[in-house]
Amino acid sequence: MDQLLTHTGGMGQDKMFSKAWYNEYFKRAYESPTHARFCEEVYGGDLCQHGMMDVEEMEFLASLLKPGEKVLEIGCSNGRITEYLAQNSGCSILGIDYSDVAIAQARQRAQSKADRPTFQCVDLIADEIPGEGYDTIVAVDCIYFMGDYDATIKKIHAKLKPGGRMIVAAIQVKEDGEAEDILKPGHTRLAQVLKTLSLPYQQHDFTPNVRNHWVKNYDYSRSLYADFAAEGNVFLADARIAENGWFKDHAERGTLARFLYVIEYNSAVKGES
Numbered sequence: 001m002d003q004l005l006t007h008t009g010g011m012g013q014d015k016m017f018s019k020a021w022y023n024e025y026f027k028r029a030y031e032s033p034t035h036a037r038f039c040e041e042v043y044g045g046d047l048c049q050h051g052m053m054d055v056e057e058m059e060f061l062a063s064l065l066k067p068g069e070k071v072l073e074i075g076c077s078n079g080r081i082t083e084y085l086a087q088n089s090g091c092s093i094l095g096i097d098y099s100d101v102a103i104a105q106a107r108q109r110a111q112s113k114a115d116r117p118t119f120q121c122v123d124l125i126a127d128e129i130p131g132e133g134y135d136t137i138v139a140v141d142c143i144y145f146m147g148d149y150d151a152t153i154k155k156i157h158a159k160l161k162p163g164g165r166m167i168v169a170a171i172q173v174k175e176d177g178e179a180e181d182i183l184k185p186g187h188t189r190l191a192q193v194l195k196t197l198s199l200p201y202q203q204h205d206f207t208p209n210v211r212n213h214w215v216k217n218y219d220y221s222r223s224l225y226a227d228f229a230a231e232g233n234v235f236l237a238d239a240r241i242a243e244n245g246w247f248k249d250h251a252e253r254g255t256l257a258r259f260l261y262v263i264e265y266n267s268a269v270k271g272e273s
């Protein structure tokens with residue numbers, strides 16, 4: 001991911017993935033018919049996604065949640081995935097994100113929902129995670145932005161109830177010079193951290209999905225470019241283009257993997273205070 005950030009720095013997308021950048025992204029994406037079409041084509045359904053989780057993976061994630069469970073979703077953006085999870089599992093869910101624009105959109109939508117997910121603006125690095133005693137904490141494609149995996153996992157784990165679990169969706173890229181087996185189950189950076197922390201987990205493989213995702217992301221950002229431009233939303237197309245060449249290259253070289261990690265609570269997590 002460090003190489004991606006270096007790469008996107010020169011693509012006309014200033015401070016990509018910062019809070020200000022995400023605010024601009026969601027301000028535009030929320031109202032953009034072309035962004036909705038892009039998501040339909042690339043993810044298999046429009047939930048204003050900005051991660052890499054397609055509909056198949058999301059259905060699987062929803063199937064893991066239980067009615068009445070107390071769930072926290074971190075990095076929830078404008079809450080469309082949160083809504084989907086609430087509707088398809090019957091869980092009670094709080095979504096948090098540091099984009100105040102996205103959280104305002106999520107709250108506005110939730111007003112009309114019977115199952116009413118709730119939302120809060122929280123910076124996962126600077127702020128405390130609200131609440132405690134969660135049955136499940138979900139993180140879809142946001143753990144990369146929160147610094148050290150070890151510290152992040154410990155911070156999230158501390159908010160679980162005994163017997164709870166974390167469900168983390170994350171990719172692993174094999175960059176030059178990294179170990180050959182880093183893409184294999186049990187060897188990714190996150191898997192290595194979980195092992196160090198003595199956290200038992202299961203790894204569900206969505207590698208074919210994510211490789212397919214980046215090819216489609218690359219193709220549709222270009223084929224819909226004129227439509228984005230006609231809306232005044234070149235920013236959105238350029239945002240996708242800034243990252244998808246790098247990822248498509250990794251997908252085609254087979255140096256990209258994706259897993260959904262279901263991580264169990266352990267009362268003896270090493271290093272947790």
Ligand SMILES: C[S@@+](CC[C@H](N)C(=O)[O-])C[C@H]1O[C@@H](n2cnc3c(N)ncnc32)[C@H](O)[C@@H]1O
Nearest residue numbers: 022049050051075077097098123124140142145
């Ligand atoms: C790649 S997007 C994924 C969004 C959504 N989960 C999805 O799959 O479409 C990453 C999300 O993490 C949020 N994020 C990044 N850094 C964060 C931080 N320090 N605290 C809270 N949210 C953060 C962004 O605002 C964005 O909504």
